[in-house]
Amino acid sequence: YDIFVRNAFGNYRDVLKEISYSPLMAENLSFLKSKSHAYVMDKYSQNSFADENFAREIMQLFSTGLYLLNLDGTLKLDGNGSPINAYSNAHILSFARGWTGFDRQRKRGNIEERQRSENKIDPMKIWADWRDRFPKIDMQNGFIGDHYPLCEDFPDKMFLKKGATFRLLGSSSLPELIEDDEEFDKDQTIKRFTLNTTSDLYSALCREESGKCQFAAEVVLDSTYDCHDQECYVDTLRVVEVIPGIYYEYVRPPCVELPFFNNARKLSRKRKSLPGSICGNPRLPTASEACCPLPLTVGTKYAERNPIYDGERMTYATAEQRCLIIDGTLCDYDVIEISDNYKTGYHWTPGTCEIRVKINSDGYVAIVYDMQTPSDKVSWIDDNNQNFFEVRWDGDIFPNPSNNCGEGLQGKCEVLQKGGCLCQTSVFEEAVFDSMPTTKDAALSMLSIGALDPNTYATNEYTMELSAETGIAAYHSRNGFYDEHTIFELTDDYGRHFFLKNIRSTVEMKDLFGKNIDFSFRNPPNFMSLIPIEATVRDAQYETEAILDDYFYHPNTAPFLCIRFIQRFGISNPAPRYVKSCATAFQEGIYHAGGKSFGTGKYGCLKATVASIVLDRETRSVVLDADPSQGSLREPLLKILSVMRNMEFKREDHVRQVVLRGLDDRIGQMAHEFATVFSFFLPEYAPDGVITTATLVAPEAELLDMPKTVSLLNGLFSMIKFGLANCYDGFGENVGSGGCRDNGSYQRASGILEFEPSSTLSTDI
Incomplete structure (x- = not known):
């Protein structure tokens, strides 16, 4: 309720995010503290x-609802005339892995709460260790992370590029979005990255006024x-010290990795014998150096750091x-000569990895x-x-025991x-x-790997070619040729800029002679690093945003939500034209009526959506009031509140708070007391009889049902006779003394209906 009040005329994307980070939602729908299979097994x-x-x-x-819809809300049907599911069990399993890692924030003292209760107000945090690290399919036959740039494609010194973001940490040197050992904030011998006062980056972070940093x-x-000084010799930054004791954290932009890559190198910890060795992509800055003196000698190898x-x-x-x-x-190496274990993480070695x-039998893969x-x-x-996950096999064929794991792939x-x-x-x-x-749809469907704005790279590195027909721009880095380095720029129908x-990256299985034997799949992206300490809160948040976007921009979301919104605004069976008008307003973010425009022009704008609902001719036409199928039944709770409002209910002076008692059991409704997560009633419910037939x-x-109908009538009669009290199944509480014998006896009422007709003639009333 509070989320929709805050965002009633905002954007539905914000509603989705607040719902997803709500600790109450996580409790009710049980994903609070959900952990990945890999974490629990480890x-x-x-x-x-x-x-x-x-x-x-x-x-x-x-978001999408159960079945695929046309823009006007009518069902899409398969060749047999049956509805088409909007998602499958595979989608549920995959997205479930995307909702791991969420937990409540720590309690704080400036909010109202019951004694010893948990923090049920602040948006949840994410524990990176609990998060699933592996690729996840999306709802568009692709993967979560499609159209994001590859981290390995970031240019040198990305932290100095336009748009680079730094967050103030204050006096703590511990980053909030990536992981460093707590000792980094305690040990005064830690070698920190301190900015030179002549650096442009220092000037940007210090923002000096009157000799002091602001x-x-x-x-x-x-x-x-x-770059200046040491900035020129590092691949990336984590935390920088601007002046003694004041730190900023560099927030790397969202990007994805490909879990399959060539020329992998082995990463080891301080001692080679310690558990936790893993393979690393040599093009990513994910480990540090470990240097043995030359010439290498036989025996124990001691490495040094630089x-x-x-x-x-x-x-x-x-x-x-x-x-x-x-x-x-x-x-x-066998061991790195450094006394403090926390100062060292993973280190590159020349050892190769495969x-x-x-x-498995379903074609799911594990690395x-x-x-x-x-x-x-x-x-x-x-x-x-x-840790199996779904991939997109080319031709839907894959090695399995029934084909001897790929005939011709011996060895x-x-x-x-x-x-x-x-x-x-x-x-x-x-x-x-x-x-x-030839079309934007072709580019979006066939190109899954994103890129940075070509202007991020060196000046004049790219030349641009624009298609007047499609609006697509092509940026070439090699004499105008279309190759794997070409970057396309376009804006889709929802206003998203890409x-x-x-390029396409394909994982192949080849025989001993290096020949492809028809088994391959698209290399899927993933946000979370497989290297233990490189999986970060930052990347978990980026992945969550990508998952929410997948729901939000699904073609089903606009018509599905519009049907639900229109039903709540009083039309149970909106016409397809009405739904299409609303869905179009949701997608375009604007609605025009009576010479005025409503909305921000952005996809998902609720101001435009609501305007399209309440200003449409179908909801305003008095002619349609004569149609028995028009409109909707009024909810029982709203009937009670309507009587109280129209009959001028007034609270008694000695009563501090008006309470409606036991409505959920008696009429089936009470504010905030849903019987299930599906609310009080199902939006597709049709009672037996003429409604179902039609x-x-x-x-x-x-x-x-009959008991609830009788309870509703008894409660309303009681309110008219005795005020809001508990007399004869009344809806109120007993707040005073006295009996329930005479009409107009209000001693036990918390309030009364004060309406008096100006005439007793039925024609006037």
């Missing part, structure tokens, strides 16, 4: 799966800056350069890393892991004793378009 060695309740209900109740809660760079700041992350190439500076080389794929020391791998990518695929296949993989990338796409990379619905009729 911590407790137990099989457990993400809670599915909210994943189902947010689609069924708050720190803002958030700073967004308004232009691209040149970081610019503690906790620094870098790419494999940068790690190699850091080692060369101190006359060393990356090595498969990324394999385990395939398996093959390293030289398999016993120390992270559990969620080891040989026995059960590359093996049949597992417990069922399924284990196959080696390689990644192949190729350009999708060799000319300008930059798309002209293929109409009457949702409120679900409350009209």
Whole structure:
């Protein structure tokens, strides 16, 4: 209720987000503290799966509904004339993994609460460790994360580019959206990244006035800056110290990783023998250097560090350069010579990794890393892991035991004793378009990998070609050729702006001779890193936003919501024209009536949506009042309130609060007392008889059984005779003394109906 009051004329996207982060919603729909299978297995060695309740209900109740609809709200039908499901059980399972990690915020003292109660007001937080790390399908035959840029495509010094965002941490050096050990904030020997006062970045964060810094809660760079001093030698920033004791956190923009990649390198911790080794993409800054002195010797290898700041992350190439500076080389070390374990995370080694794929009988896959020391791998990518997720197999065929795990893949695929296949993989990338796409839909459906604005890169790196017919712009980096480096720019029908990379990444299974044997799938994106300490709150929040967008921009959302909204505004069976008018207003964000315009022009605008409902001719026509199928039944609670309002109910002076007693049991309704998550009645309910025969619905009729109808009449008669009291099944509480014998005896009433007709003639009344 409060969420809709705040956003009644705002945007429905904000409603979806507030619903999803509400601790009360998480309690009622049971996804509070839901944890990923990988986390539970790693911590407790137990099989457990993400809670599915909210994943189902947010689609069924708050976005798409059960069946696919046309824009006018009529059902889309398959070849047999049957309704088409808007989502499947596979979608529920996948989205359930996207609703892991949510928990209440800590209690605070400046809110009203019952003693010892939990924080049920503040939007929830996300624990990155609880979050599922693996790819998730979306509702458009793609994946959550489609059309986002790849993290590995970010240009050098992204933290100095226009639009880079920094959040003020204040006196704490611990980041809020990424993970550092708590000792980083306590240990005075920590080597921090301190900005040079001559740096452009320092000037942007300090915002000096009268010789003092004027720190803002958030700073967004308004232009691209040149690097200064140490800024020129790091791949990325985490926390920067502006002046002694004041810190900002760099917030990397949203991007995705591809879980399958070539040339993987092994990452190890301080000691090679410690559990938790994993494979890393050498193009991503996800680990640090560990350098052995040259020449390498036989025996125990001791590695040294050469970081610019503690906790620094870098790419494999940068790690190699850091080692060369101190006359060393990356090595498969035994131990790193550093006393404080928390100062070191994962480190690059020259050891190679092979990324394999385990395939079950349904074609779902799990990632398996093959390293030289398999016993120390992270559990969620080891040989026995059960972290399966759906992929889009080309041609819908995949290796399985029935085809001997792929005839012709001898030596590359093996049949597992417990069922399924284990196959080696390689990644192949190729350009999708060799000319300008003919439509925007073609570009959006065939290009799944996003890109940054070409202006983010070096000046004059790209040349632009614009299609006057489609409005698509193509940016070329190589003499006007359409290749895998080409970037397309377009705006879709909902007003969303996209930059798309002209590339497809495919995971292939090949034979011993390197020939593709017809088994391949699109490389799916994922927001959460598979490296333990690199999975962050920041990326979990980005993934949540992408999931909400998938619901919000689904073609079903506008007509489905409009049917529900119109029903609540008093028309149980709106005409298709009426629904289409409302859905169009929702999608376009604007509604015109009587020479005036309502709305912001943005998709999901509720001001435009509500205006299209209350100003439509179908809801305002007096002619339609004569149609018995027009309008809707009034809800029982609204009937009571209508009587009280129209009959001029007045609270007695000695009564502080008017209470309606036991309505949920007696009439089937009480404010905020839903019997189920489906509210008091189903919107598609149709009572037996003429309504069902006419293929109409009457949702409120679900409350009209005989006991509830009698209780409603008894309560209204009691209010007229004795005021709002408990006399003869009245709806009120007993607030005074006296009996319930005589009409007009109000001693026990908390209020009375004061209306008096000006005439006793029936024609006047």
